[in-house]
Amino acid sequence: MEEPEKKEERFSRTQIIFGKENMSRLAKSRVAIFGLGGVGGYVLEALARSGIGNFDLIDSDKICISNFNRQILATSQMLDEFKADAARERVLSINPCANVNAHKVFFLPKNSSEFNFKDYDYIVDAIDTVSAKIQIALQAQAAGTKLISCMGTGNKIDPSLLKIADIYETSVCPLARVMRHELKKRGIKNLKVVFSTEAPLAHSEATQNENGHALIASTAFVPSVAGLLIASEVVRDLLAPQTV
16 A cells, blocks of 8 residues: 555645645546547546546457557557556556556447446546447436547547537537437437547548458547547546636
8 A cells, every 4th residue: 555645745746736625536536438549548647647546447449559559558568458457557557546447348338237327427438439429428418427528530630620619519520420410319418529620631541451441540649639638628627616
């Protein structure tokens, strides 16, 4: 067990900004992150380094070599490890006092009952599957739990065009367009999202996966900045209205 003075010193620079009471609130907060890839990994990194004390991490994938260009969890030491396990190990290496639940499952409507959204203080949706994103939005609304959802970050190169807005105020992003349509049909009137106003770029090379589907290009800087924007929003929402 880490000595109390060491634990306090670990987040001392952040405490200067937020104060001791708010740091205690963050330590008691529980955040669920669905998806631990290019976006979700950086959300987790920033939240762990901000003193969030409790995490539920949901991802069924293993770290593969194609993740190395953008995912903070992807290192040679973690190759072929489950992302959820790698994420748990990383959090505990940053903050040994954290409580981390790793769920090696692919979240879909059919297994959504395994997760009680009322247990969470905040939910981050950093997955790609539309049906799962919709289900997360529905369950978060039913539970009254705060949620932020990431729209598309692939095929983009300019992180300065990322924005935080309500889903019905988004533009350009193809994934956001689909989500607006589907959420409106289901009566969801608002959803906080991170999206980009950059038009997806055409591939300079024709690339396909083993199933013949076009691969989505990615960079190190757009998903990571999206993740950091989300983490900032989560921390400020958790502490509102105590902080300005």
